[in-house]
Amino acid sequence: MLKTIKTKIITTYSLVIIAFISTLLLTTFLNERNRVLELELVKSAEISTMHAEILSQEFSQYIAMLKMLSDNPLIRQGNKQSINAQLNRLMEVGDGDFINAIYIDQNLILTDSKGNTNKVTHPSFIQGEQWVGKEHNITVPVLSKFEKEPVIIVAVPIWNDQKAWAGTIAVAVPLNVLNEKLSAIKLTKGSYAWLADSNRTVVSHPNKDFIMTVQLSTENSESYPGFGDIVKQTKVQDNGYGHYEDASIDESKIVTFSKIKNLPDWTLFVTTKESEIFHNIYEILYNVLITALILMVVFLLLIIKLSNKITSPLRQLTKEVKAFVKSDHNNVKVIDSKDEIGQLSKAFYDTIKTIQTHTTFLEEMVDQRTQEVSEKNIILKEQNNKLEKIASQDPLTKLYNRRAFNTLVDKETSRAKKNKRPVSLVVLDIDHFKEVNDQFGHEIGDDVLCSLANELTSDNDNIVCRWGGEEFVILIPDVEPDTAYSYMETLRQQISKTEFPPIKRLTFSAGIATIRLNESFKKCFQRADKAMYEAKAAGRNQVIWG
Numbered sequence: 001m002l003k004t005i006k007t008k009i010i011t012t013y014s015l016v017i018i019a020f021i022s023t024l025l026l027t028t029f030l031n032e033r034n035r036v037l038e039l040e041l042v043k044s045a046e047i048s049t050m051h052a053e054i055l056s057q058e059f060s061q062y063i064a065m066l067k068m069l070s071d072n073p074l075i076r077q078g079n080k081q082s083i084n085a086q087l088n089r090l091m092e093v094g095d096g097d098f099i100n101a102i103y104i105d106q107n108l109i110l111t112d113s114k115g116n117t118n119k120v121t122h123p124s125f126i127q128g129e130q131w132v133g134k135e136h137n138i139t140v141p142v143l144s145k146f147e148k149e150p151v152i153i154v155a156v157p158i159w160n161d162q163k164a165w166a167g168t169i170a171v172a173v174p175l176n177v178l179n180e181k182l183s184a185i186k187l188t189k190g191s192y193a194w195l196a197d198s199n200r201t202v203v204s205h206p207n208k209d210f211i212m213t214v215q216l217s218t219e220n221s222e223s224y225p226g227f228g229d230i231v232k233q234t235k236v237q238d239n240g241y242g243h244y245e246d247a248s249i250d251e252s253k254i255v256t257f258s259k260i261k262n263l264p265d266w267t268l269f270v271t272t273k274e275s276e277i278f279h280n281i282y283e284i285l286y287n288v289l290i291t292a293l294i295l296m297v298v299f300l301l302l303i304i305k306l307s308n309k310i311t312s313p314l315r316q317l318t319k320e321v322k323a324f325v326k327s328d329h330n331n332v333k334v335i336d337s338k339d340e341i342g343q344l345s346k347a348f349y350d351t352i353k354t355i356q357t358h359t360t361f362l363e364e365m366v367d368q369r370t371q372e373v374s375e376k377n378i379i380l381k382e383q384n385n386k387l388e389k390i391a392s393q394d395p396l397t398k399l400y401n402r403r404a405f406n407t408l409v410d411k412e413t414s415r416a417k418k419n420k421r422p423v424s425l426v427v428l429d430i431d432h433f434k435e436v437n438d439q440f441g442h443e444i445g446d447d448v449l450c451s452l453a454n455e456l457t458s459d460n461d462n463i464v465c466r467w468g469g470e471e472f473v474i475l476i477p478d479v480e481p482d483t484a485y486s487y488m489e490t491l492r493q494q495i496s497k498t499e500f501p502p503i504k505r506l507t508f509s510a511g512i513a514t515i516r517l518n519e520s521f522k523k524c525f526q527r528a529d530k531a532m533y534e535a536k537a538a539g540r541n542q543v544i545w546g
């Protein structure tokens, strides 16, 4: 895979850069994550405390308004007309925060700004001795007889001149006022504020379905794992924070909480999605990643350029060496550089020069040796031919000897068989040759044998062999039996008339046989040999069929 230096450099570079960017991003993420989370928690805690304070001040204002009225002499005296006027005035200065203004007299008869009158029975309206030591009372949301929605009753007592409870003056604050006030709180994106009363009932929340229906529990539920622990904290701390999971949207959230001074045991929560908190980090990481990628590409281009600069002379050198090996070039160009590649190319050049010198020397040596070998081969061939001839020749008559004849017979008989042509065999023996030797001596006998051999080989197509002593065998191929016989008969007559000085007359007896279908040479020879003996027995100087 990583075959070339270039791919090795680029792969190594890419891996190093990827490892570097990953480490950079991871380190940035881990460092920034904790720092941002800490900052966000501090900020969120401050925001929730501040808004708890603002909400508390709202209620302080309501209490201050009610307090002013409760000190009004006419109201203290229970002046109906004045009370009605003040209740209406209260509604006006409430600027929409109140849904109703209420007066309750000593007999618990309630009069409101809408003109309703009623006997109070609701336990949230405290009376008489219950007011001792209390300057005001704020209820949890209650359902009043005159309102459609739950209201928070903010009430202050009216004391008579004898410092005895003379009645109560109160305003009903609808829950949606709380919602409006909370939603007016400026929070970071993905954050929202909400409120739980002293019974841990959610009384204000961006999700309307939660209002007056959700009761906070100290148990960790499956829907909000971790939230129970935060609720537990609210019981013992005025401020705090914690994490929980919103399983319904699979989102981690952080929550800071603060108690509200004028609303005993009410808690203001600020919830923030973790993804929003880390949004900035992701943005930083994204920017780092983009910058890193751009730099990576720029450096990659530089690396490619650099590796090309390094590897192109190497490729050129490789090409030249390959061409030299293939004999396309008879030289390698030296790369004009002082660096390692230049040195390598010079080393190649020197090596090739040395190889060329050695090659030339070797080629010359091989030529010389080849010449010598071929000369010796010629001599050897001649000598082989001579040896071959000697090995296959009768030394006296130069005719084929038995060994060579047997080989030739095999060849001729197979050829004849293949071509379906006849082959005849003649066994020939000189008559009374002993007498020649005895009379003229052995040397003359030898001369006569040679002269006869010459006569026998007058027909080139025949294969003539000196079988031994004064006995000859002739193979007559490709000739019909009668023709072979006639040839032998003519030869016999001719020889019987020829002089072989110093002897006057020489005759021979011969047996002739044509090789039969599927007959072996041996069998045929026996027939011819037998016929030759018959010729001898019949008086010699004749040719007889075997």
Ligand SMILES: Nc1nc2c(ncn2[C@@H]2O[C@H](COP(=O)(O)OP(=O)(O)OP(=O)(O)O)[C@@H](O)[C@H]2O)c(=O)[nH]1
Pocket: 396, 429, 430, 431, 432, 433, 434, 435, 437, 441, 442, 443, 444, 445, 446, 449, 468, 469, 470, 536, 540
């Ligand atoms: N000079 C000479 N004589 C040879 C050679 N080989 C065999 N002889 C002689 O040939 C003679 C053969 O004699 P025999 O076998 O009695 O036969 P023959 O005298 O020819 O009588 P027939 O064959 O019966 O007609 C012997 O005297 C051998 O010594 C040779 O190479 N040179």
